Amino acid sequence: xxxxxxxxxxxxxxxxxxxxxxxxxxxxxxxxxxAAPQARLRTNRQDSKVLPSIRAAIEAVGFRDGMTVSxxxxxxxxxxxxxxxxxxxxxxxxxxxxxxxxxxxxxxxPVAEYIERGIVTGIQTxxxxxxxxEVVSQGKLKTPAILRSHGGRVRAIExxxxxxxxxxxxxxxxxxxxxxxxxxxxSDCGVLGYSxxxxxxxxxxxxxxxxxxxxxxxxxxxxxxxxxHVVVVDEIGNPEKIASSAARFSTDPRDLLMAEYCAKxxxxxxxxxxxxxxxxxxxxxxxxxNRFLEPILVKHGYKLSWIxxxxxxxxxxxxxxxxxxxxxxxxxFDIAAVESVHTHPRHxxxxxxxxxSPSNKSAFVNxxxxxxxxxxxxxxxxxxxxxxxxxGVLRGAPGGHPDTAAGAKCCIIVTPLxxxxxxxxxxxxxxxxxxxxxxxxxxxxxxxxxxxNRPDLLEALQKTKLPLKTIEQLKEEAxxxxxxxDPLPFKDRVVAIMEARDGTxxxxxxxxxxxx
Amino acid sequence: xSAQKRLKRLRRSxxxxxxxxxxxxxxAYIYRPDSLIFDLEDAVAENQKDAARxxxxxxxxxxxxxxxxxxxxxxxxxxxxxxxxxxxxxxxxAHDVHTVVEHIERAEAEFGRPAGSTxxxxxxxxxxxxxNAYEICLxxxxxxxxxxxxxxxxxxxxxxxxxxxxxxxxxGRSNMLIAARAAGVQxxxxxxxxxxxxxxxxxxxxxxxxxxxxxxxxxxxKQIAIVHEIFSPTPKEIRDAEKIVRAWRENQAKGxxxxxxxxxxxxxxxxxxxxxxxxxxxxxxxxxxxx
Numbered sequence: 001x002x003x004x005x006x007x008x009x010x011x012x013x014x015x016x017x018x019x020x021x022x023x024x025x026x027x028x029x030x031x032x033x034x035a036a037p038q039a040r041l042r043t044n045r046q047d048s049k050v051l052p053s054i055r056a057a058i059e060a061v062g063f064r065d066g067m068t069v070s071x072x073x074x075x076x077x078x079x080x081x082x083x084x085x086x087x088x089x090x091x092x093x094x095x096x097x098x099x100x101x102x103x104x105x106x107x108x109x110p111v112a113e114y115i116e117r118g119i120v121t122g123i124q125t126x127x128x129x130x131x132x133x134e135v136v137s138q139g140k141l142k143t144p145a146i147l148r149s150h151g152g153r154v155r156a157i158e159x160x161x162x163x164x165x166x167x168x169x170x171x172x173x174x175x176x177x178x179x180x181x182x183x184x185x186x187s188d189c190g191v192l193g194y195s196x197x198x199x200x201x202x203x204x205x206x207x208x209x210x211x212x213x214x215x216x217x218x219x220x221x222x223x224x225x226x227x228x229h230v231v232v233v234d235e236i237g238n239p240e241k242i243a244s245s246a247a248r249f250s251t252d253p254r255d256l257l258m259a260e261y262c263a264k265x266x267x268x269x270x271x272x273x274x275x276x277x278x279x280x281x282x283x284x285x286x287x288x289x290n291r292f293l294e295p296i297l298v299k300h301g302y303k304l305s306w307i308x309x310x311x312x313x314x315x316x317x318x319x320x321x322x323x324x325x326x327x328x329x330x331x332x333f334d335i336a337a338v339e340s341v342h343t344h345p346r347h348x349x350x351x352x353x354x355x356x357s358p359s360n361k362s363a364f365v366n367x368x369x370x371x372x373x374x375x376x377x378x379x380x381x382x383x384x385x386x387x388x389x390x391x392g393v394l395r396g397a398p399g400g401h402p403d404t405a406a407g408a409k410c411c412i413i414v415t416p417l418x419x420x421x422x423x424x425x426x427x428x429x430x431x432x433x434x435x436x437x438x439x440x441x442x443x444x445x446x447x448x449x450x451x452x453n454r455p456d457l458l459e460a461l462q463k464t465k466l467p468l469k470t471i472e473q474l475k476e477e478a479x480x481x482x483x484x485x486d487p488l489p490f491k492d493r494v495v496a497i498m499e500a501r502d503g504t505x506x507x508x509x510x511x512x513x514x515x516x
Numbered sequence: 517x518s519a520q521k522r523l524k525r526l527r528r529s530x531x532x533x534x535x536x537x538x539x540x541x542x543x544a545y546i547y548r549p550d551s552l553i554f555d556l557e558d559a560v561a562e563n564q565k566d567a568a569r570x571x572x573x574x575x576x577x578x579x580x581x582x583x584x585x586x587x588x589x590x591x592x593x594x595x596x597x598x599x600x601x602x603x604x605x606x607x608x609x610a611h612d613v614h615t616v617v618e619h620i621e622r623a624e625a626e627f628g629r630p631a632g633s634t635x636x637x638x639x640x641x642x643x644x645x646x647x648n649a650y651e652i653c654l655x656x657x658x659x660x661x662x663x664x665x666x667x668x669x670x671x672x673x674x675x676x677x678x679x680x681x682x683x684x685x686x687x688g689r690s691n692m693l694i695a696a697r698a699a700g701v702q703x704x705x706x707x708x709x710x711x712x713x714x715x716x717x718x719x720x721x722x723x724x725x726x727x728x729x730x731x732x733x734x735x736x737x738k739q740i741a742i743v744h745e746i747f748s749p750t751p752k753e754i755r756d757a758e759k760i761v762r763a764w765r766e767n768q769a770k771g772x773x774x775x776x777x778x779x780x781x782x783x784x785x786x787x788x789x790x791x792x793x794x795x796x797x798x799x800x801x802x803x804x805x806x807x
Contacts, residue, residue, distance in 0.1 A: 253738060445546045
């Protein structure tokens with residue numbers, strides 16, 4: 001059955017309440033009964049929840065075959081927790097395990113082997129990369145992986161689509177009762193917003209830390225009221241890979257050209273006024289847009305009211321210069337962000353639910369004025385792909401992309417027209433991860449295209465000297481340079497389902513026919 | 517574009533880029549400089565010259581540079597296919613120009629390019645080049661774009677170095693500029709190498725514009741917008757130039773050679789300057805009139 005972004009969704013997937021994507025506003029106003037975790041009474045005195053090992057925690061929660069475990073990705077490519085826990089589960093002989101992580105990366109390559117051995121049979125995540133992406137694309141995971149945006153993950157948990165049996169929450173600091181913080185310790189990641197929903201909805205919550213601190217570890221990101229056990233290990237991650245030492249400010253003239261275009265688009269569009277709100281991705285040109293935004297703010301005498309999202313040094317810089325009132329933080333990408341959330345009184349932590357979930361009553365993204373996002377591909381219907389590479393293999397993450405695009409008044413995608421020998425602006429993206437109806441402006445090094453469903457933005461931009469083109473013109477220019485790609489050799493088997501943030505099926509990823 | 521127009525086209529920004537870097541040369545027109553100078557000389561490692569020539573050949577013969585002029589800085593003397601012109605490095609005499617032109621003539625015949633279509637410009641890098649600037653400027657009236665001073669080598673030969681303010685370059689710049697203007701060709705300033713010193717670059721560009729240069733050699737796309745901004749005429753300059761050109765055309769039709777615009781006497785001597793202001797204004801996106 002074709003969905004609203006013209007993707008063919010196999011009928012056999014449309015069961016258990018699964019529907020095809022019918023537009024971003026399709027479920028707006030729907031009511032639902034929130035799922036609930038199994039909980040336990042504690043009436044007795046308690047001194048400590050600390051257990052001697054991960055194995056002891058697995059035993060204490062009564063782990064069984066077929067259970068779902070969850071993790072967060074605040075430690076990014078420096079994470080040790082997923083691999084430690086999975087190795088223990090595998091060594092203990094458990095099987096038929098589903099991993100429901102906020103995201104997974106190359107740090108988790110060892111999990112690919114558990115997929116190939118049939119031990120891990122389900123993956124629910126935002127990002128999937130490295131060896132895991134390859135084996136899933138080769139059809140080696142027993143069930144289709146389910147890919148969700150950050151907000152979509154919270155919704156799926158709250159609506160009971162995914163039930164977490166045990167949440168393993170890596171925490172830079174914790175006290176003996178499980179009050180856990182992203183701040184402090186040797187594996188400092190700043191915030192723990194992705195795990196907040198896991199703590200509230202998992203039947204069992206295990207905090208894993210490498211820095212036990214005095215009780216009470218306040219104010220906590222994860223409250224001890226949700227935590228069953230605490231495990232202290234030597235290392236939960238590699239600090240160098242958790243937060244990069246310096247923000248990678250691109251010096252590539254192409255990135256800077258596109259960044260400057262982005263800032264000029266913002267300056268020329270109607271939501272640019274004193275007190276607007278803003279988010280950027282952490283990619284080269286998106287990040288560099290911050291640099292061009294600053295002089296424009298100063299020129300007009302404007303201040304931002306708030307910045308949200310994954311936070312990097314440029315946002316911190318704007319905060320320190322008084323050019324933004326508040327930074328509300330779901331994840332920290334560099335040391336500047338980690339340090340700022342510790343020290344700056346107007347730099348706050350928030351949960352992913354509050355950031356981006358469509359299943360609560362006021363996510364921040366819904367009030368966002370501008371977001372600047374990257375893309376692997378954009379097609380002539382403005383659909384964006386950030387999950388599959390040009391070879392059709394899973395190697396990306398929707399993250400907050402679909403959430404912010406849907407919520408922001410002006411969603412700007414920034415991408416070079418071609419990458420190597422691949423056209424970025426194309427006829428049809430390999431996988432739709434963000435529907436074109438949510439994408440307003442596409443900025444490339446060759447010109448800027450405005451979605452025809454935004455004539456107001458087009459009219460505003462026509463008053464500037466920016467190089468405006470149609471998306472078809474950009475596509476033709478790209479193909480004139482690199483040629484038209486052959487269709488990818490997919491088999492019929494669905495290896496991953498790309499869920500829209502409302503839980504409908506936006507697209508499917510099929511098994512790749514060539515050896516990876 | 518007529519031969520004269522090609523010779524005299526706008527060249528505010530002439531950006532160098534190493535022909536050794538395919539990722540740079542394949543589409544540097546996106547930064548919209550007036551001219552690109554593909555460097556086969558100093559920017560290319562000695563053992564990479566063949567690879568650079570190969571890449572550049574294919575870039576020049578296959579890529580549409582969308583109206584951006586394509587010049588090639590050559591090693592001593594060499595031949596390029598499909599370039600709009602050749603920048604002659606270390607040019608010291610008219611003879612250097614003649615030698616390159618002879619090679620170009622043979623290459624144009626060999627590769628079926630229109631005779632006389634490849635332009636040349638001289639890079640003056642030594643005191644001798646500066647002293648011979650006038651004969652160099654006159655060495656090939658059909659092909660000569662003009663001359664550019666090359667500050668790095670020139671400063672070394674003069675036993676000095678870069679100083680903010682550029683007093684050490686005053687003699688070279690002035691002499692070359694006077695020679696170029698006397699010969700009726702264009703004149704370009706040297707590169708500014710400190711990419712982080714935006715204010716220094718801005719001041720130097722303002723200075724060379726005030727001196728009368730046509731443009732400046734650049735080494736980074738981020739310098740382009742600053743040059744174009746500084747070379748942009750003011751709204752008043754554009755209005756005055758437009759009035760002068762219009763009045764000239766009307767009076768010429770009536771057979772009048774001297775007339776007044778806003779109380780000032782105008783004759784044919786004012787026209788090239790006014791036309792140049794209009795051209796600059798159009799290139800800067802500040803003028804969309806019909807002149």
